[in-house]
Amino acid sequence: MLELEHITAGYVRGEPVVRELSLTVADGEAVGLLGPSGCGKSTLAKVAALLHRPFAGTVRLAGEPVRGFRYRAPRAQRTRIGVVFQQPRLAADPRLALRDLIAEPARATGRGQELAERAAALATEVGLGPELLGRRPHEVSDGQLQRACLARALLLRPSLLICDEMTAMLDASTTAALVAVVEDYRRENGAALLAVGHDRVLLRRWCDRVLDFPAVPATA
Ligand SMILES: Nc1ncnc2c1ncn2[C@@H]1O[C@H](COP(=O)(O)OP(=O)(O)OP(=O)(O)O)[C@@H](O)[C@H]1O
Numbered sequence: 001m002l003e004l005e006h007i008t009a010g011y012v013r014g015e016p017v018v019r020e021l022s023l024t025v026a027d028g029e030a031v032g033l034l035g036p037s038g039c040g041k042s043t044l045a046k047v048a049a050l051l052h053r054p055f056a057g058t059v060r061l062a063g064e065p066v067r068g069f070r071y072r073a074p075r076a077q078r079t080r081i082g083v084v085f086q087q088p089r090l091a092a093d094p095r096l097a098l099r100d101l102i103a104e105p106a107r108a109t110g111r112g113q114e115l116a117e118r119a120a121a122l123a124t125e126v127g128l129g130p131e132l133l134g135r136r137p138h139e140v141s142d143g144q145l146q147r148a149c150l151a152r153a154l155l156l157r158p159s160l161l162i163c164d165e166m167t168a169m170l171d172a173s174t175t176a177a178l179v180a181v182v183e184d185y186r187r188e189n190g191a192a193l194l195a196v197g198h199d200r201v202l203l204r205r206w207c208d209r210v211l212d213f214p215a216v217p218a219t220a
Helices: 041-048 098-108 116-125 142-154 172-189 200-206
Strands: 002-009 018-025 030-034 056-061 081-084 160-164 192-197 209-212
Touching: 002 041, 018 030, 018 041, 018 056, 018 192, 030 041, 030 200, 041 160, 041 192, 081 142, 098 116, 098 142, 116 142, 142 172, 160 172, 172 192, 172 200, 192 200, 200 209
Parallel strands: 030 192, 030 209, 081 160, 160 192
Antiparallel strands: 002 018, 002 056
């Protein structure tokens, strides 16, 4: 499903935060990636999500090498991947009511009508009642907003879901609810998961395999 080959990535040329990292997530497999704060997990997750161009290395999706990142990523490849980040407030357009936020990828791909029912069903699945769907991000809690972000990530039925510390800001019951939604989705759709985080216990429970992120040498 996803192959990362010798990925070197970062933000300043000559100062990579991820070096020569290779990782494979097979079809339907759940892989956890553990590592301390600042080691480059989110950077790697953004490369895997085609949101950040690596300095070197190859990303393959379903065997096809990815040639463009961010807005240059081909739609057919981009839409195979759903992404949920740690901080929903940075990932949500503050002007959109939750209902529109969940439906955002459908509108962006011209499938608003076709996916309206699915968007409503997903809102229910993630535990958002109708009374919340008209509210905008500043009118809901972090947990409620993260529920909407997860529904949005699942809307186009991605074959790979990338969760970058999806539950780091959430309480135990919201964490359990969102993990259950992801598990159901994977079971029903055979989707793969790349879950990034610090919580070894959660990742072990959630994933088929858990890898420790290679330590980045400390800088002076
Ligand atoms: N947009 C950016 N511009 C410049 N540097 C960045 C940017 N994003 C992250 N970094 C730096 O890259 C390094 C790795 O950051 P990254 O967010 O990938 O780590 P992480 O392992 O996900 O950390 P955490 O667990 O705290 O989220 C850090 O030193 C960070 O300051």
